[in-house]
Amino acid sequence: MGVFESSIAAFLAPIADYLADEAVSEVLINGPKEIWVEKKGKLERTSAAFTDETALQAAVRNIAQFVGRKIDAENPTLDARLPDGSRIHAVLPPSARSGTTVAIRKFSKAAEITFDKLISFNSVSAAGAQFLTVCVELGKNMIVSGGTGSGKTTILNLLGGLLPAHERLMVVEDASELQIKAPHVVCFETKAANFEGKGALAIRDLVRSAMRLRPDRIIVGEVRGPEALDLITVMNTGHGGSMGTTHANTPMDALVRLETLAMMGDTTIPISALRRQIAGAVHLVVQAKRMHDGSRKLSHISEVLGVDEHGNYKVQDLFKFMQKGKTADGKILGEMEPCGVLPTFMQEIEVNGHHLPRSIFAKPGAVITSAAPVAKAASPAPAVAASRAMAPQAAAPVAQRPATVAPTSARPPMGMAPKKPGPTGGGQAA
Numbered sequence: 001m002g003v004f005e006s007s008i009a010a011f012l013a014p015i016a017d018y019l020a021d022e023a024v025s026e027v028l029i030n031g032p033k034e035i036w037v038e039k040k041g042k043l044e045r046t047s048a049a050f051t052d053e054t055a056l057q058a059a060v061r062n063i064a065q066f067v068g069r070k071i072d073a074e075n076p077t078l079d080a081r082l083p084d085g086s087r088i089h090a091v092l093p094p095s096a097r098s099g100t101t102v103a104i105r106k107f108s109k110a111a112e113i114t115f116d117k118l119i120s121f122n123s124v125s126a127a128g129a130q131f132l133t134v135c136v137e138l139g140k141n142m143i144v145s146g147g148t149g150s151g152k153t154t155i156l157n158l159l160g161g162l163l164p165a166h167e168r169l170m171v172v173e174d175a176s177e178l179q180i181k182a183p184h185v186v187c188f189e190t191k192a193a194n195f196e197g198k199g200a201l202a203i204r205d206l207v208r209s210a211m212r213l214r215p216d217r218i219i220v221g222e223v224r225g226p227e228a229l230d231l232i233t234v235m236n237t238g239h240g241g242s243m244g245t246t247h248a249n250t251p252m253d254a255l256v257r258l259e260t261l262a263m264m265g266d267t268t269i270p271i272s273a274l275r276r277q278i279a280g281a282v283h284l285v286v287q288a289k290r291m292h293d294g295s296r297k298l299s300h301i302s303e304v305l306g307v308d309e310h311g312n313y314k315v316q317d318l319f320k321f322m323q324k325g326k327t328a329d330g331k332i333l334g335e336m337e338p339c340g341v342l343p344t345f346m347q348e349i350e351v352n353g354h355h356l357p358r359s360i361f362a363k364p365g366a367v368i369t370s371a372a373p374v375a376k377a378a379s380p381a382p383a384v385a386a387s388r389a390m391a392p393q394a395a396a397p398v399a400q401r402p403a404t405v406a407p408t409s410a411r412p413p414m415g416m417a418p419k420k421p422g423p424t425g426g427g428q429a430a
């Protein structure tokens with residue numbers, strides 16, 4: 001055991017058992033006397049405690065020291081990693097009202113989670129997983145969206161692991177988490193400023209460097225700042241199959257979130273142009289969700305179709321988790337179902353020899369015919385009030401991303417009833 005490991009182990013002795021317990025995914029410390037753990041997606045309070053606030057702060061300062069950062073009255077928060085890769089965030093009092101507050105996200109055994117396991121957990125359907133696999137192979141740009149701890153990084157890991165062997169992948173992360181199993185992966189991690197406030201390297205800097213290092217694809221682990229614009233640029237400049245995650249609750253919200261983040265930088269791009277860029281860049285949004293029973297599921301796999309004549313994003317769900325009920329002990333019953341609509345790039349899937357039967361997109365029991373094109377649903381309403389306010393300019397025709405197939409309608413026919421527009425956007429369900 002190295003010096004860091006043994007010193008951390010001593011300082012964190014009160015929670016050592018939980019750090020060692022594989023069933024525990026998070027350890028949450030709300031001051032020295034209140035410690036919670038997450039097991040199987042559910043929180044439970046433990047009887048563990050630190051001697052006092054001083055002992056807890058000593059542990060946090062020790063971690064900061066080993067990662068070359070500082071946590072004190074002037075810098076009262078800390079982002080760091082433990083020697084085993086677990087992620088830690090801490091906030092000192094007085095901002096943390098009940099004493100030093102810490103969250104430790106245990107280093108997940110992400111490498112051990114496979115699509116087969118996700119299917120067996122009922123987190124995704126076999127058809128949904130098969131479709132995502134083909135999308136990675138075809139180089140579709142994807143955003144994995146979801147709330148905190150919903151499984152975004154896990155999904156991104158899996159998607160990254162499906163990359164064709166001959167491609168060079170550059171991974172950019174704030175704190176290194178992804179463990180992508182592919183033959184040619186180069187990983188970058190941001191660097192905090194030193195004690196003099198110098199030497200910081202932000203995600204934006206690293207994405208720009210990555211672009212000059214002959215990437216085939218770039219993955220940005222977590223998009224939570226103006227680097228959204230850089231990822232969009234990457235996606236729009238021939239690095240097909242690039243990916244990132246963002247915090248949002250629906251696929252439509254994920255696009256709005258990217259837009260908001262992109263505008264946080266020094267960009268002067270008009271909002272209408274930005275929206276077209278985002279809608280053109282992102283082919284699919286994979287929505288992850290932590291359910292009330294603690295399980296994680298893919299709630300949506302949705303295709304981004306462009307922006308409509310009002311400048312609003314058009315998003316079409318292809319697969320969606322449908323809850324059917326709940327057991328007496330609170331377990332959510334249901335499964336991911338197809339939404340009865342083909343992806344616009346179905347032809348591309350087929351001409352590239354992927355064996356993805358059209359029937360996997362059909363609703364259970366629906367008859368597929370090659371009937372006349374399904375009429376597009378009426379223009380969706382804006383996703384959020386903010387985007388409504390920002391969308392007056394849009395008299396332009398619907399902007400489609402560079403066509404991957406050449407259907408005359410926005411969507412190939414399946415002989416199924418058109419979807420009714422949802423309250424928040426075309427085909428977008430909450």
Ligand SMILES: Nc1ncnc2c1ncn2[C@@H]1O[C@H](COP(=O)(O)OP(=O)(O)OP(=O)(O)O)[C@@H](O)[C@H]1O
Nearest residue numbers: 025108121123147148149150151152153154296297
């Ligand atoms: N489908 C799943 N079924 C069961 N557990 C899962 C599933 N997906 C992820 N997990 C577990 O849930 C925890 C959180 O997953 P993950 O780190 O991927 O979430 P995240 O959305 O990236 O979180 P954050 O918002 O903090 O970045 C991990 O312990 C992971 O192993």
Ligand SMILES: [Mg+2]
Nearest residue numbers: 152153154222
């Ligand atoms: Mg994550």
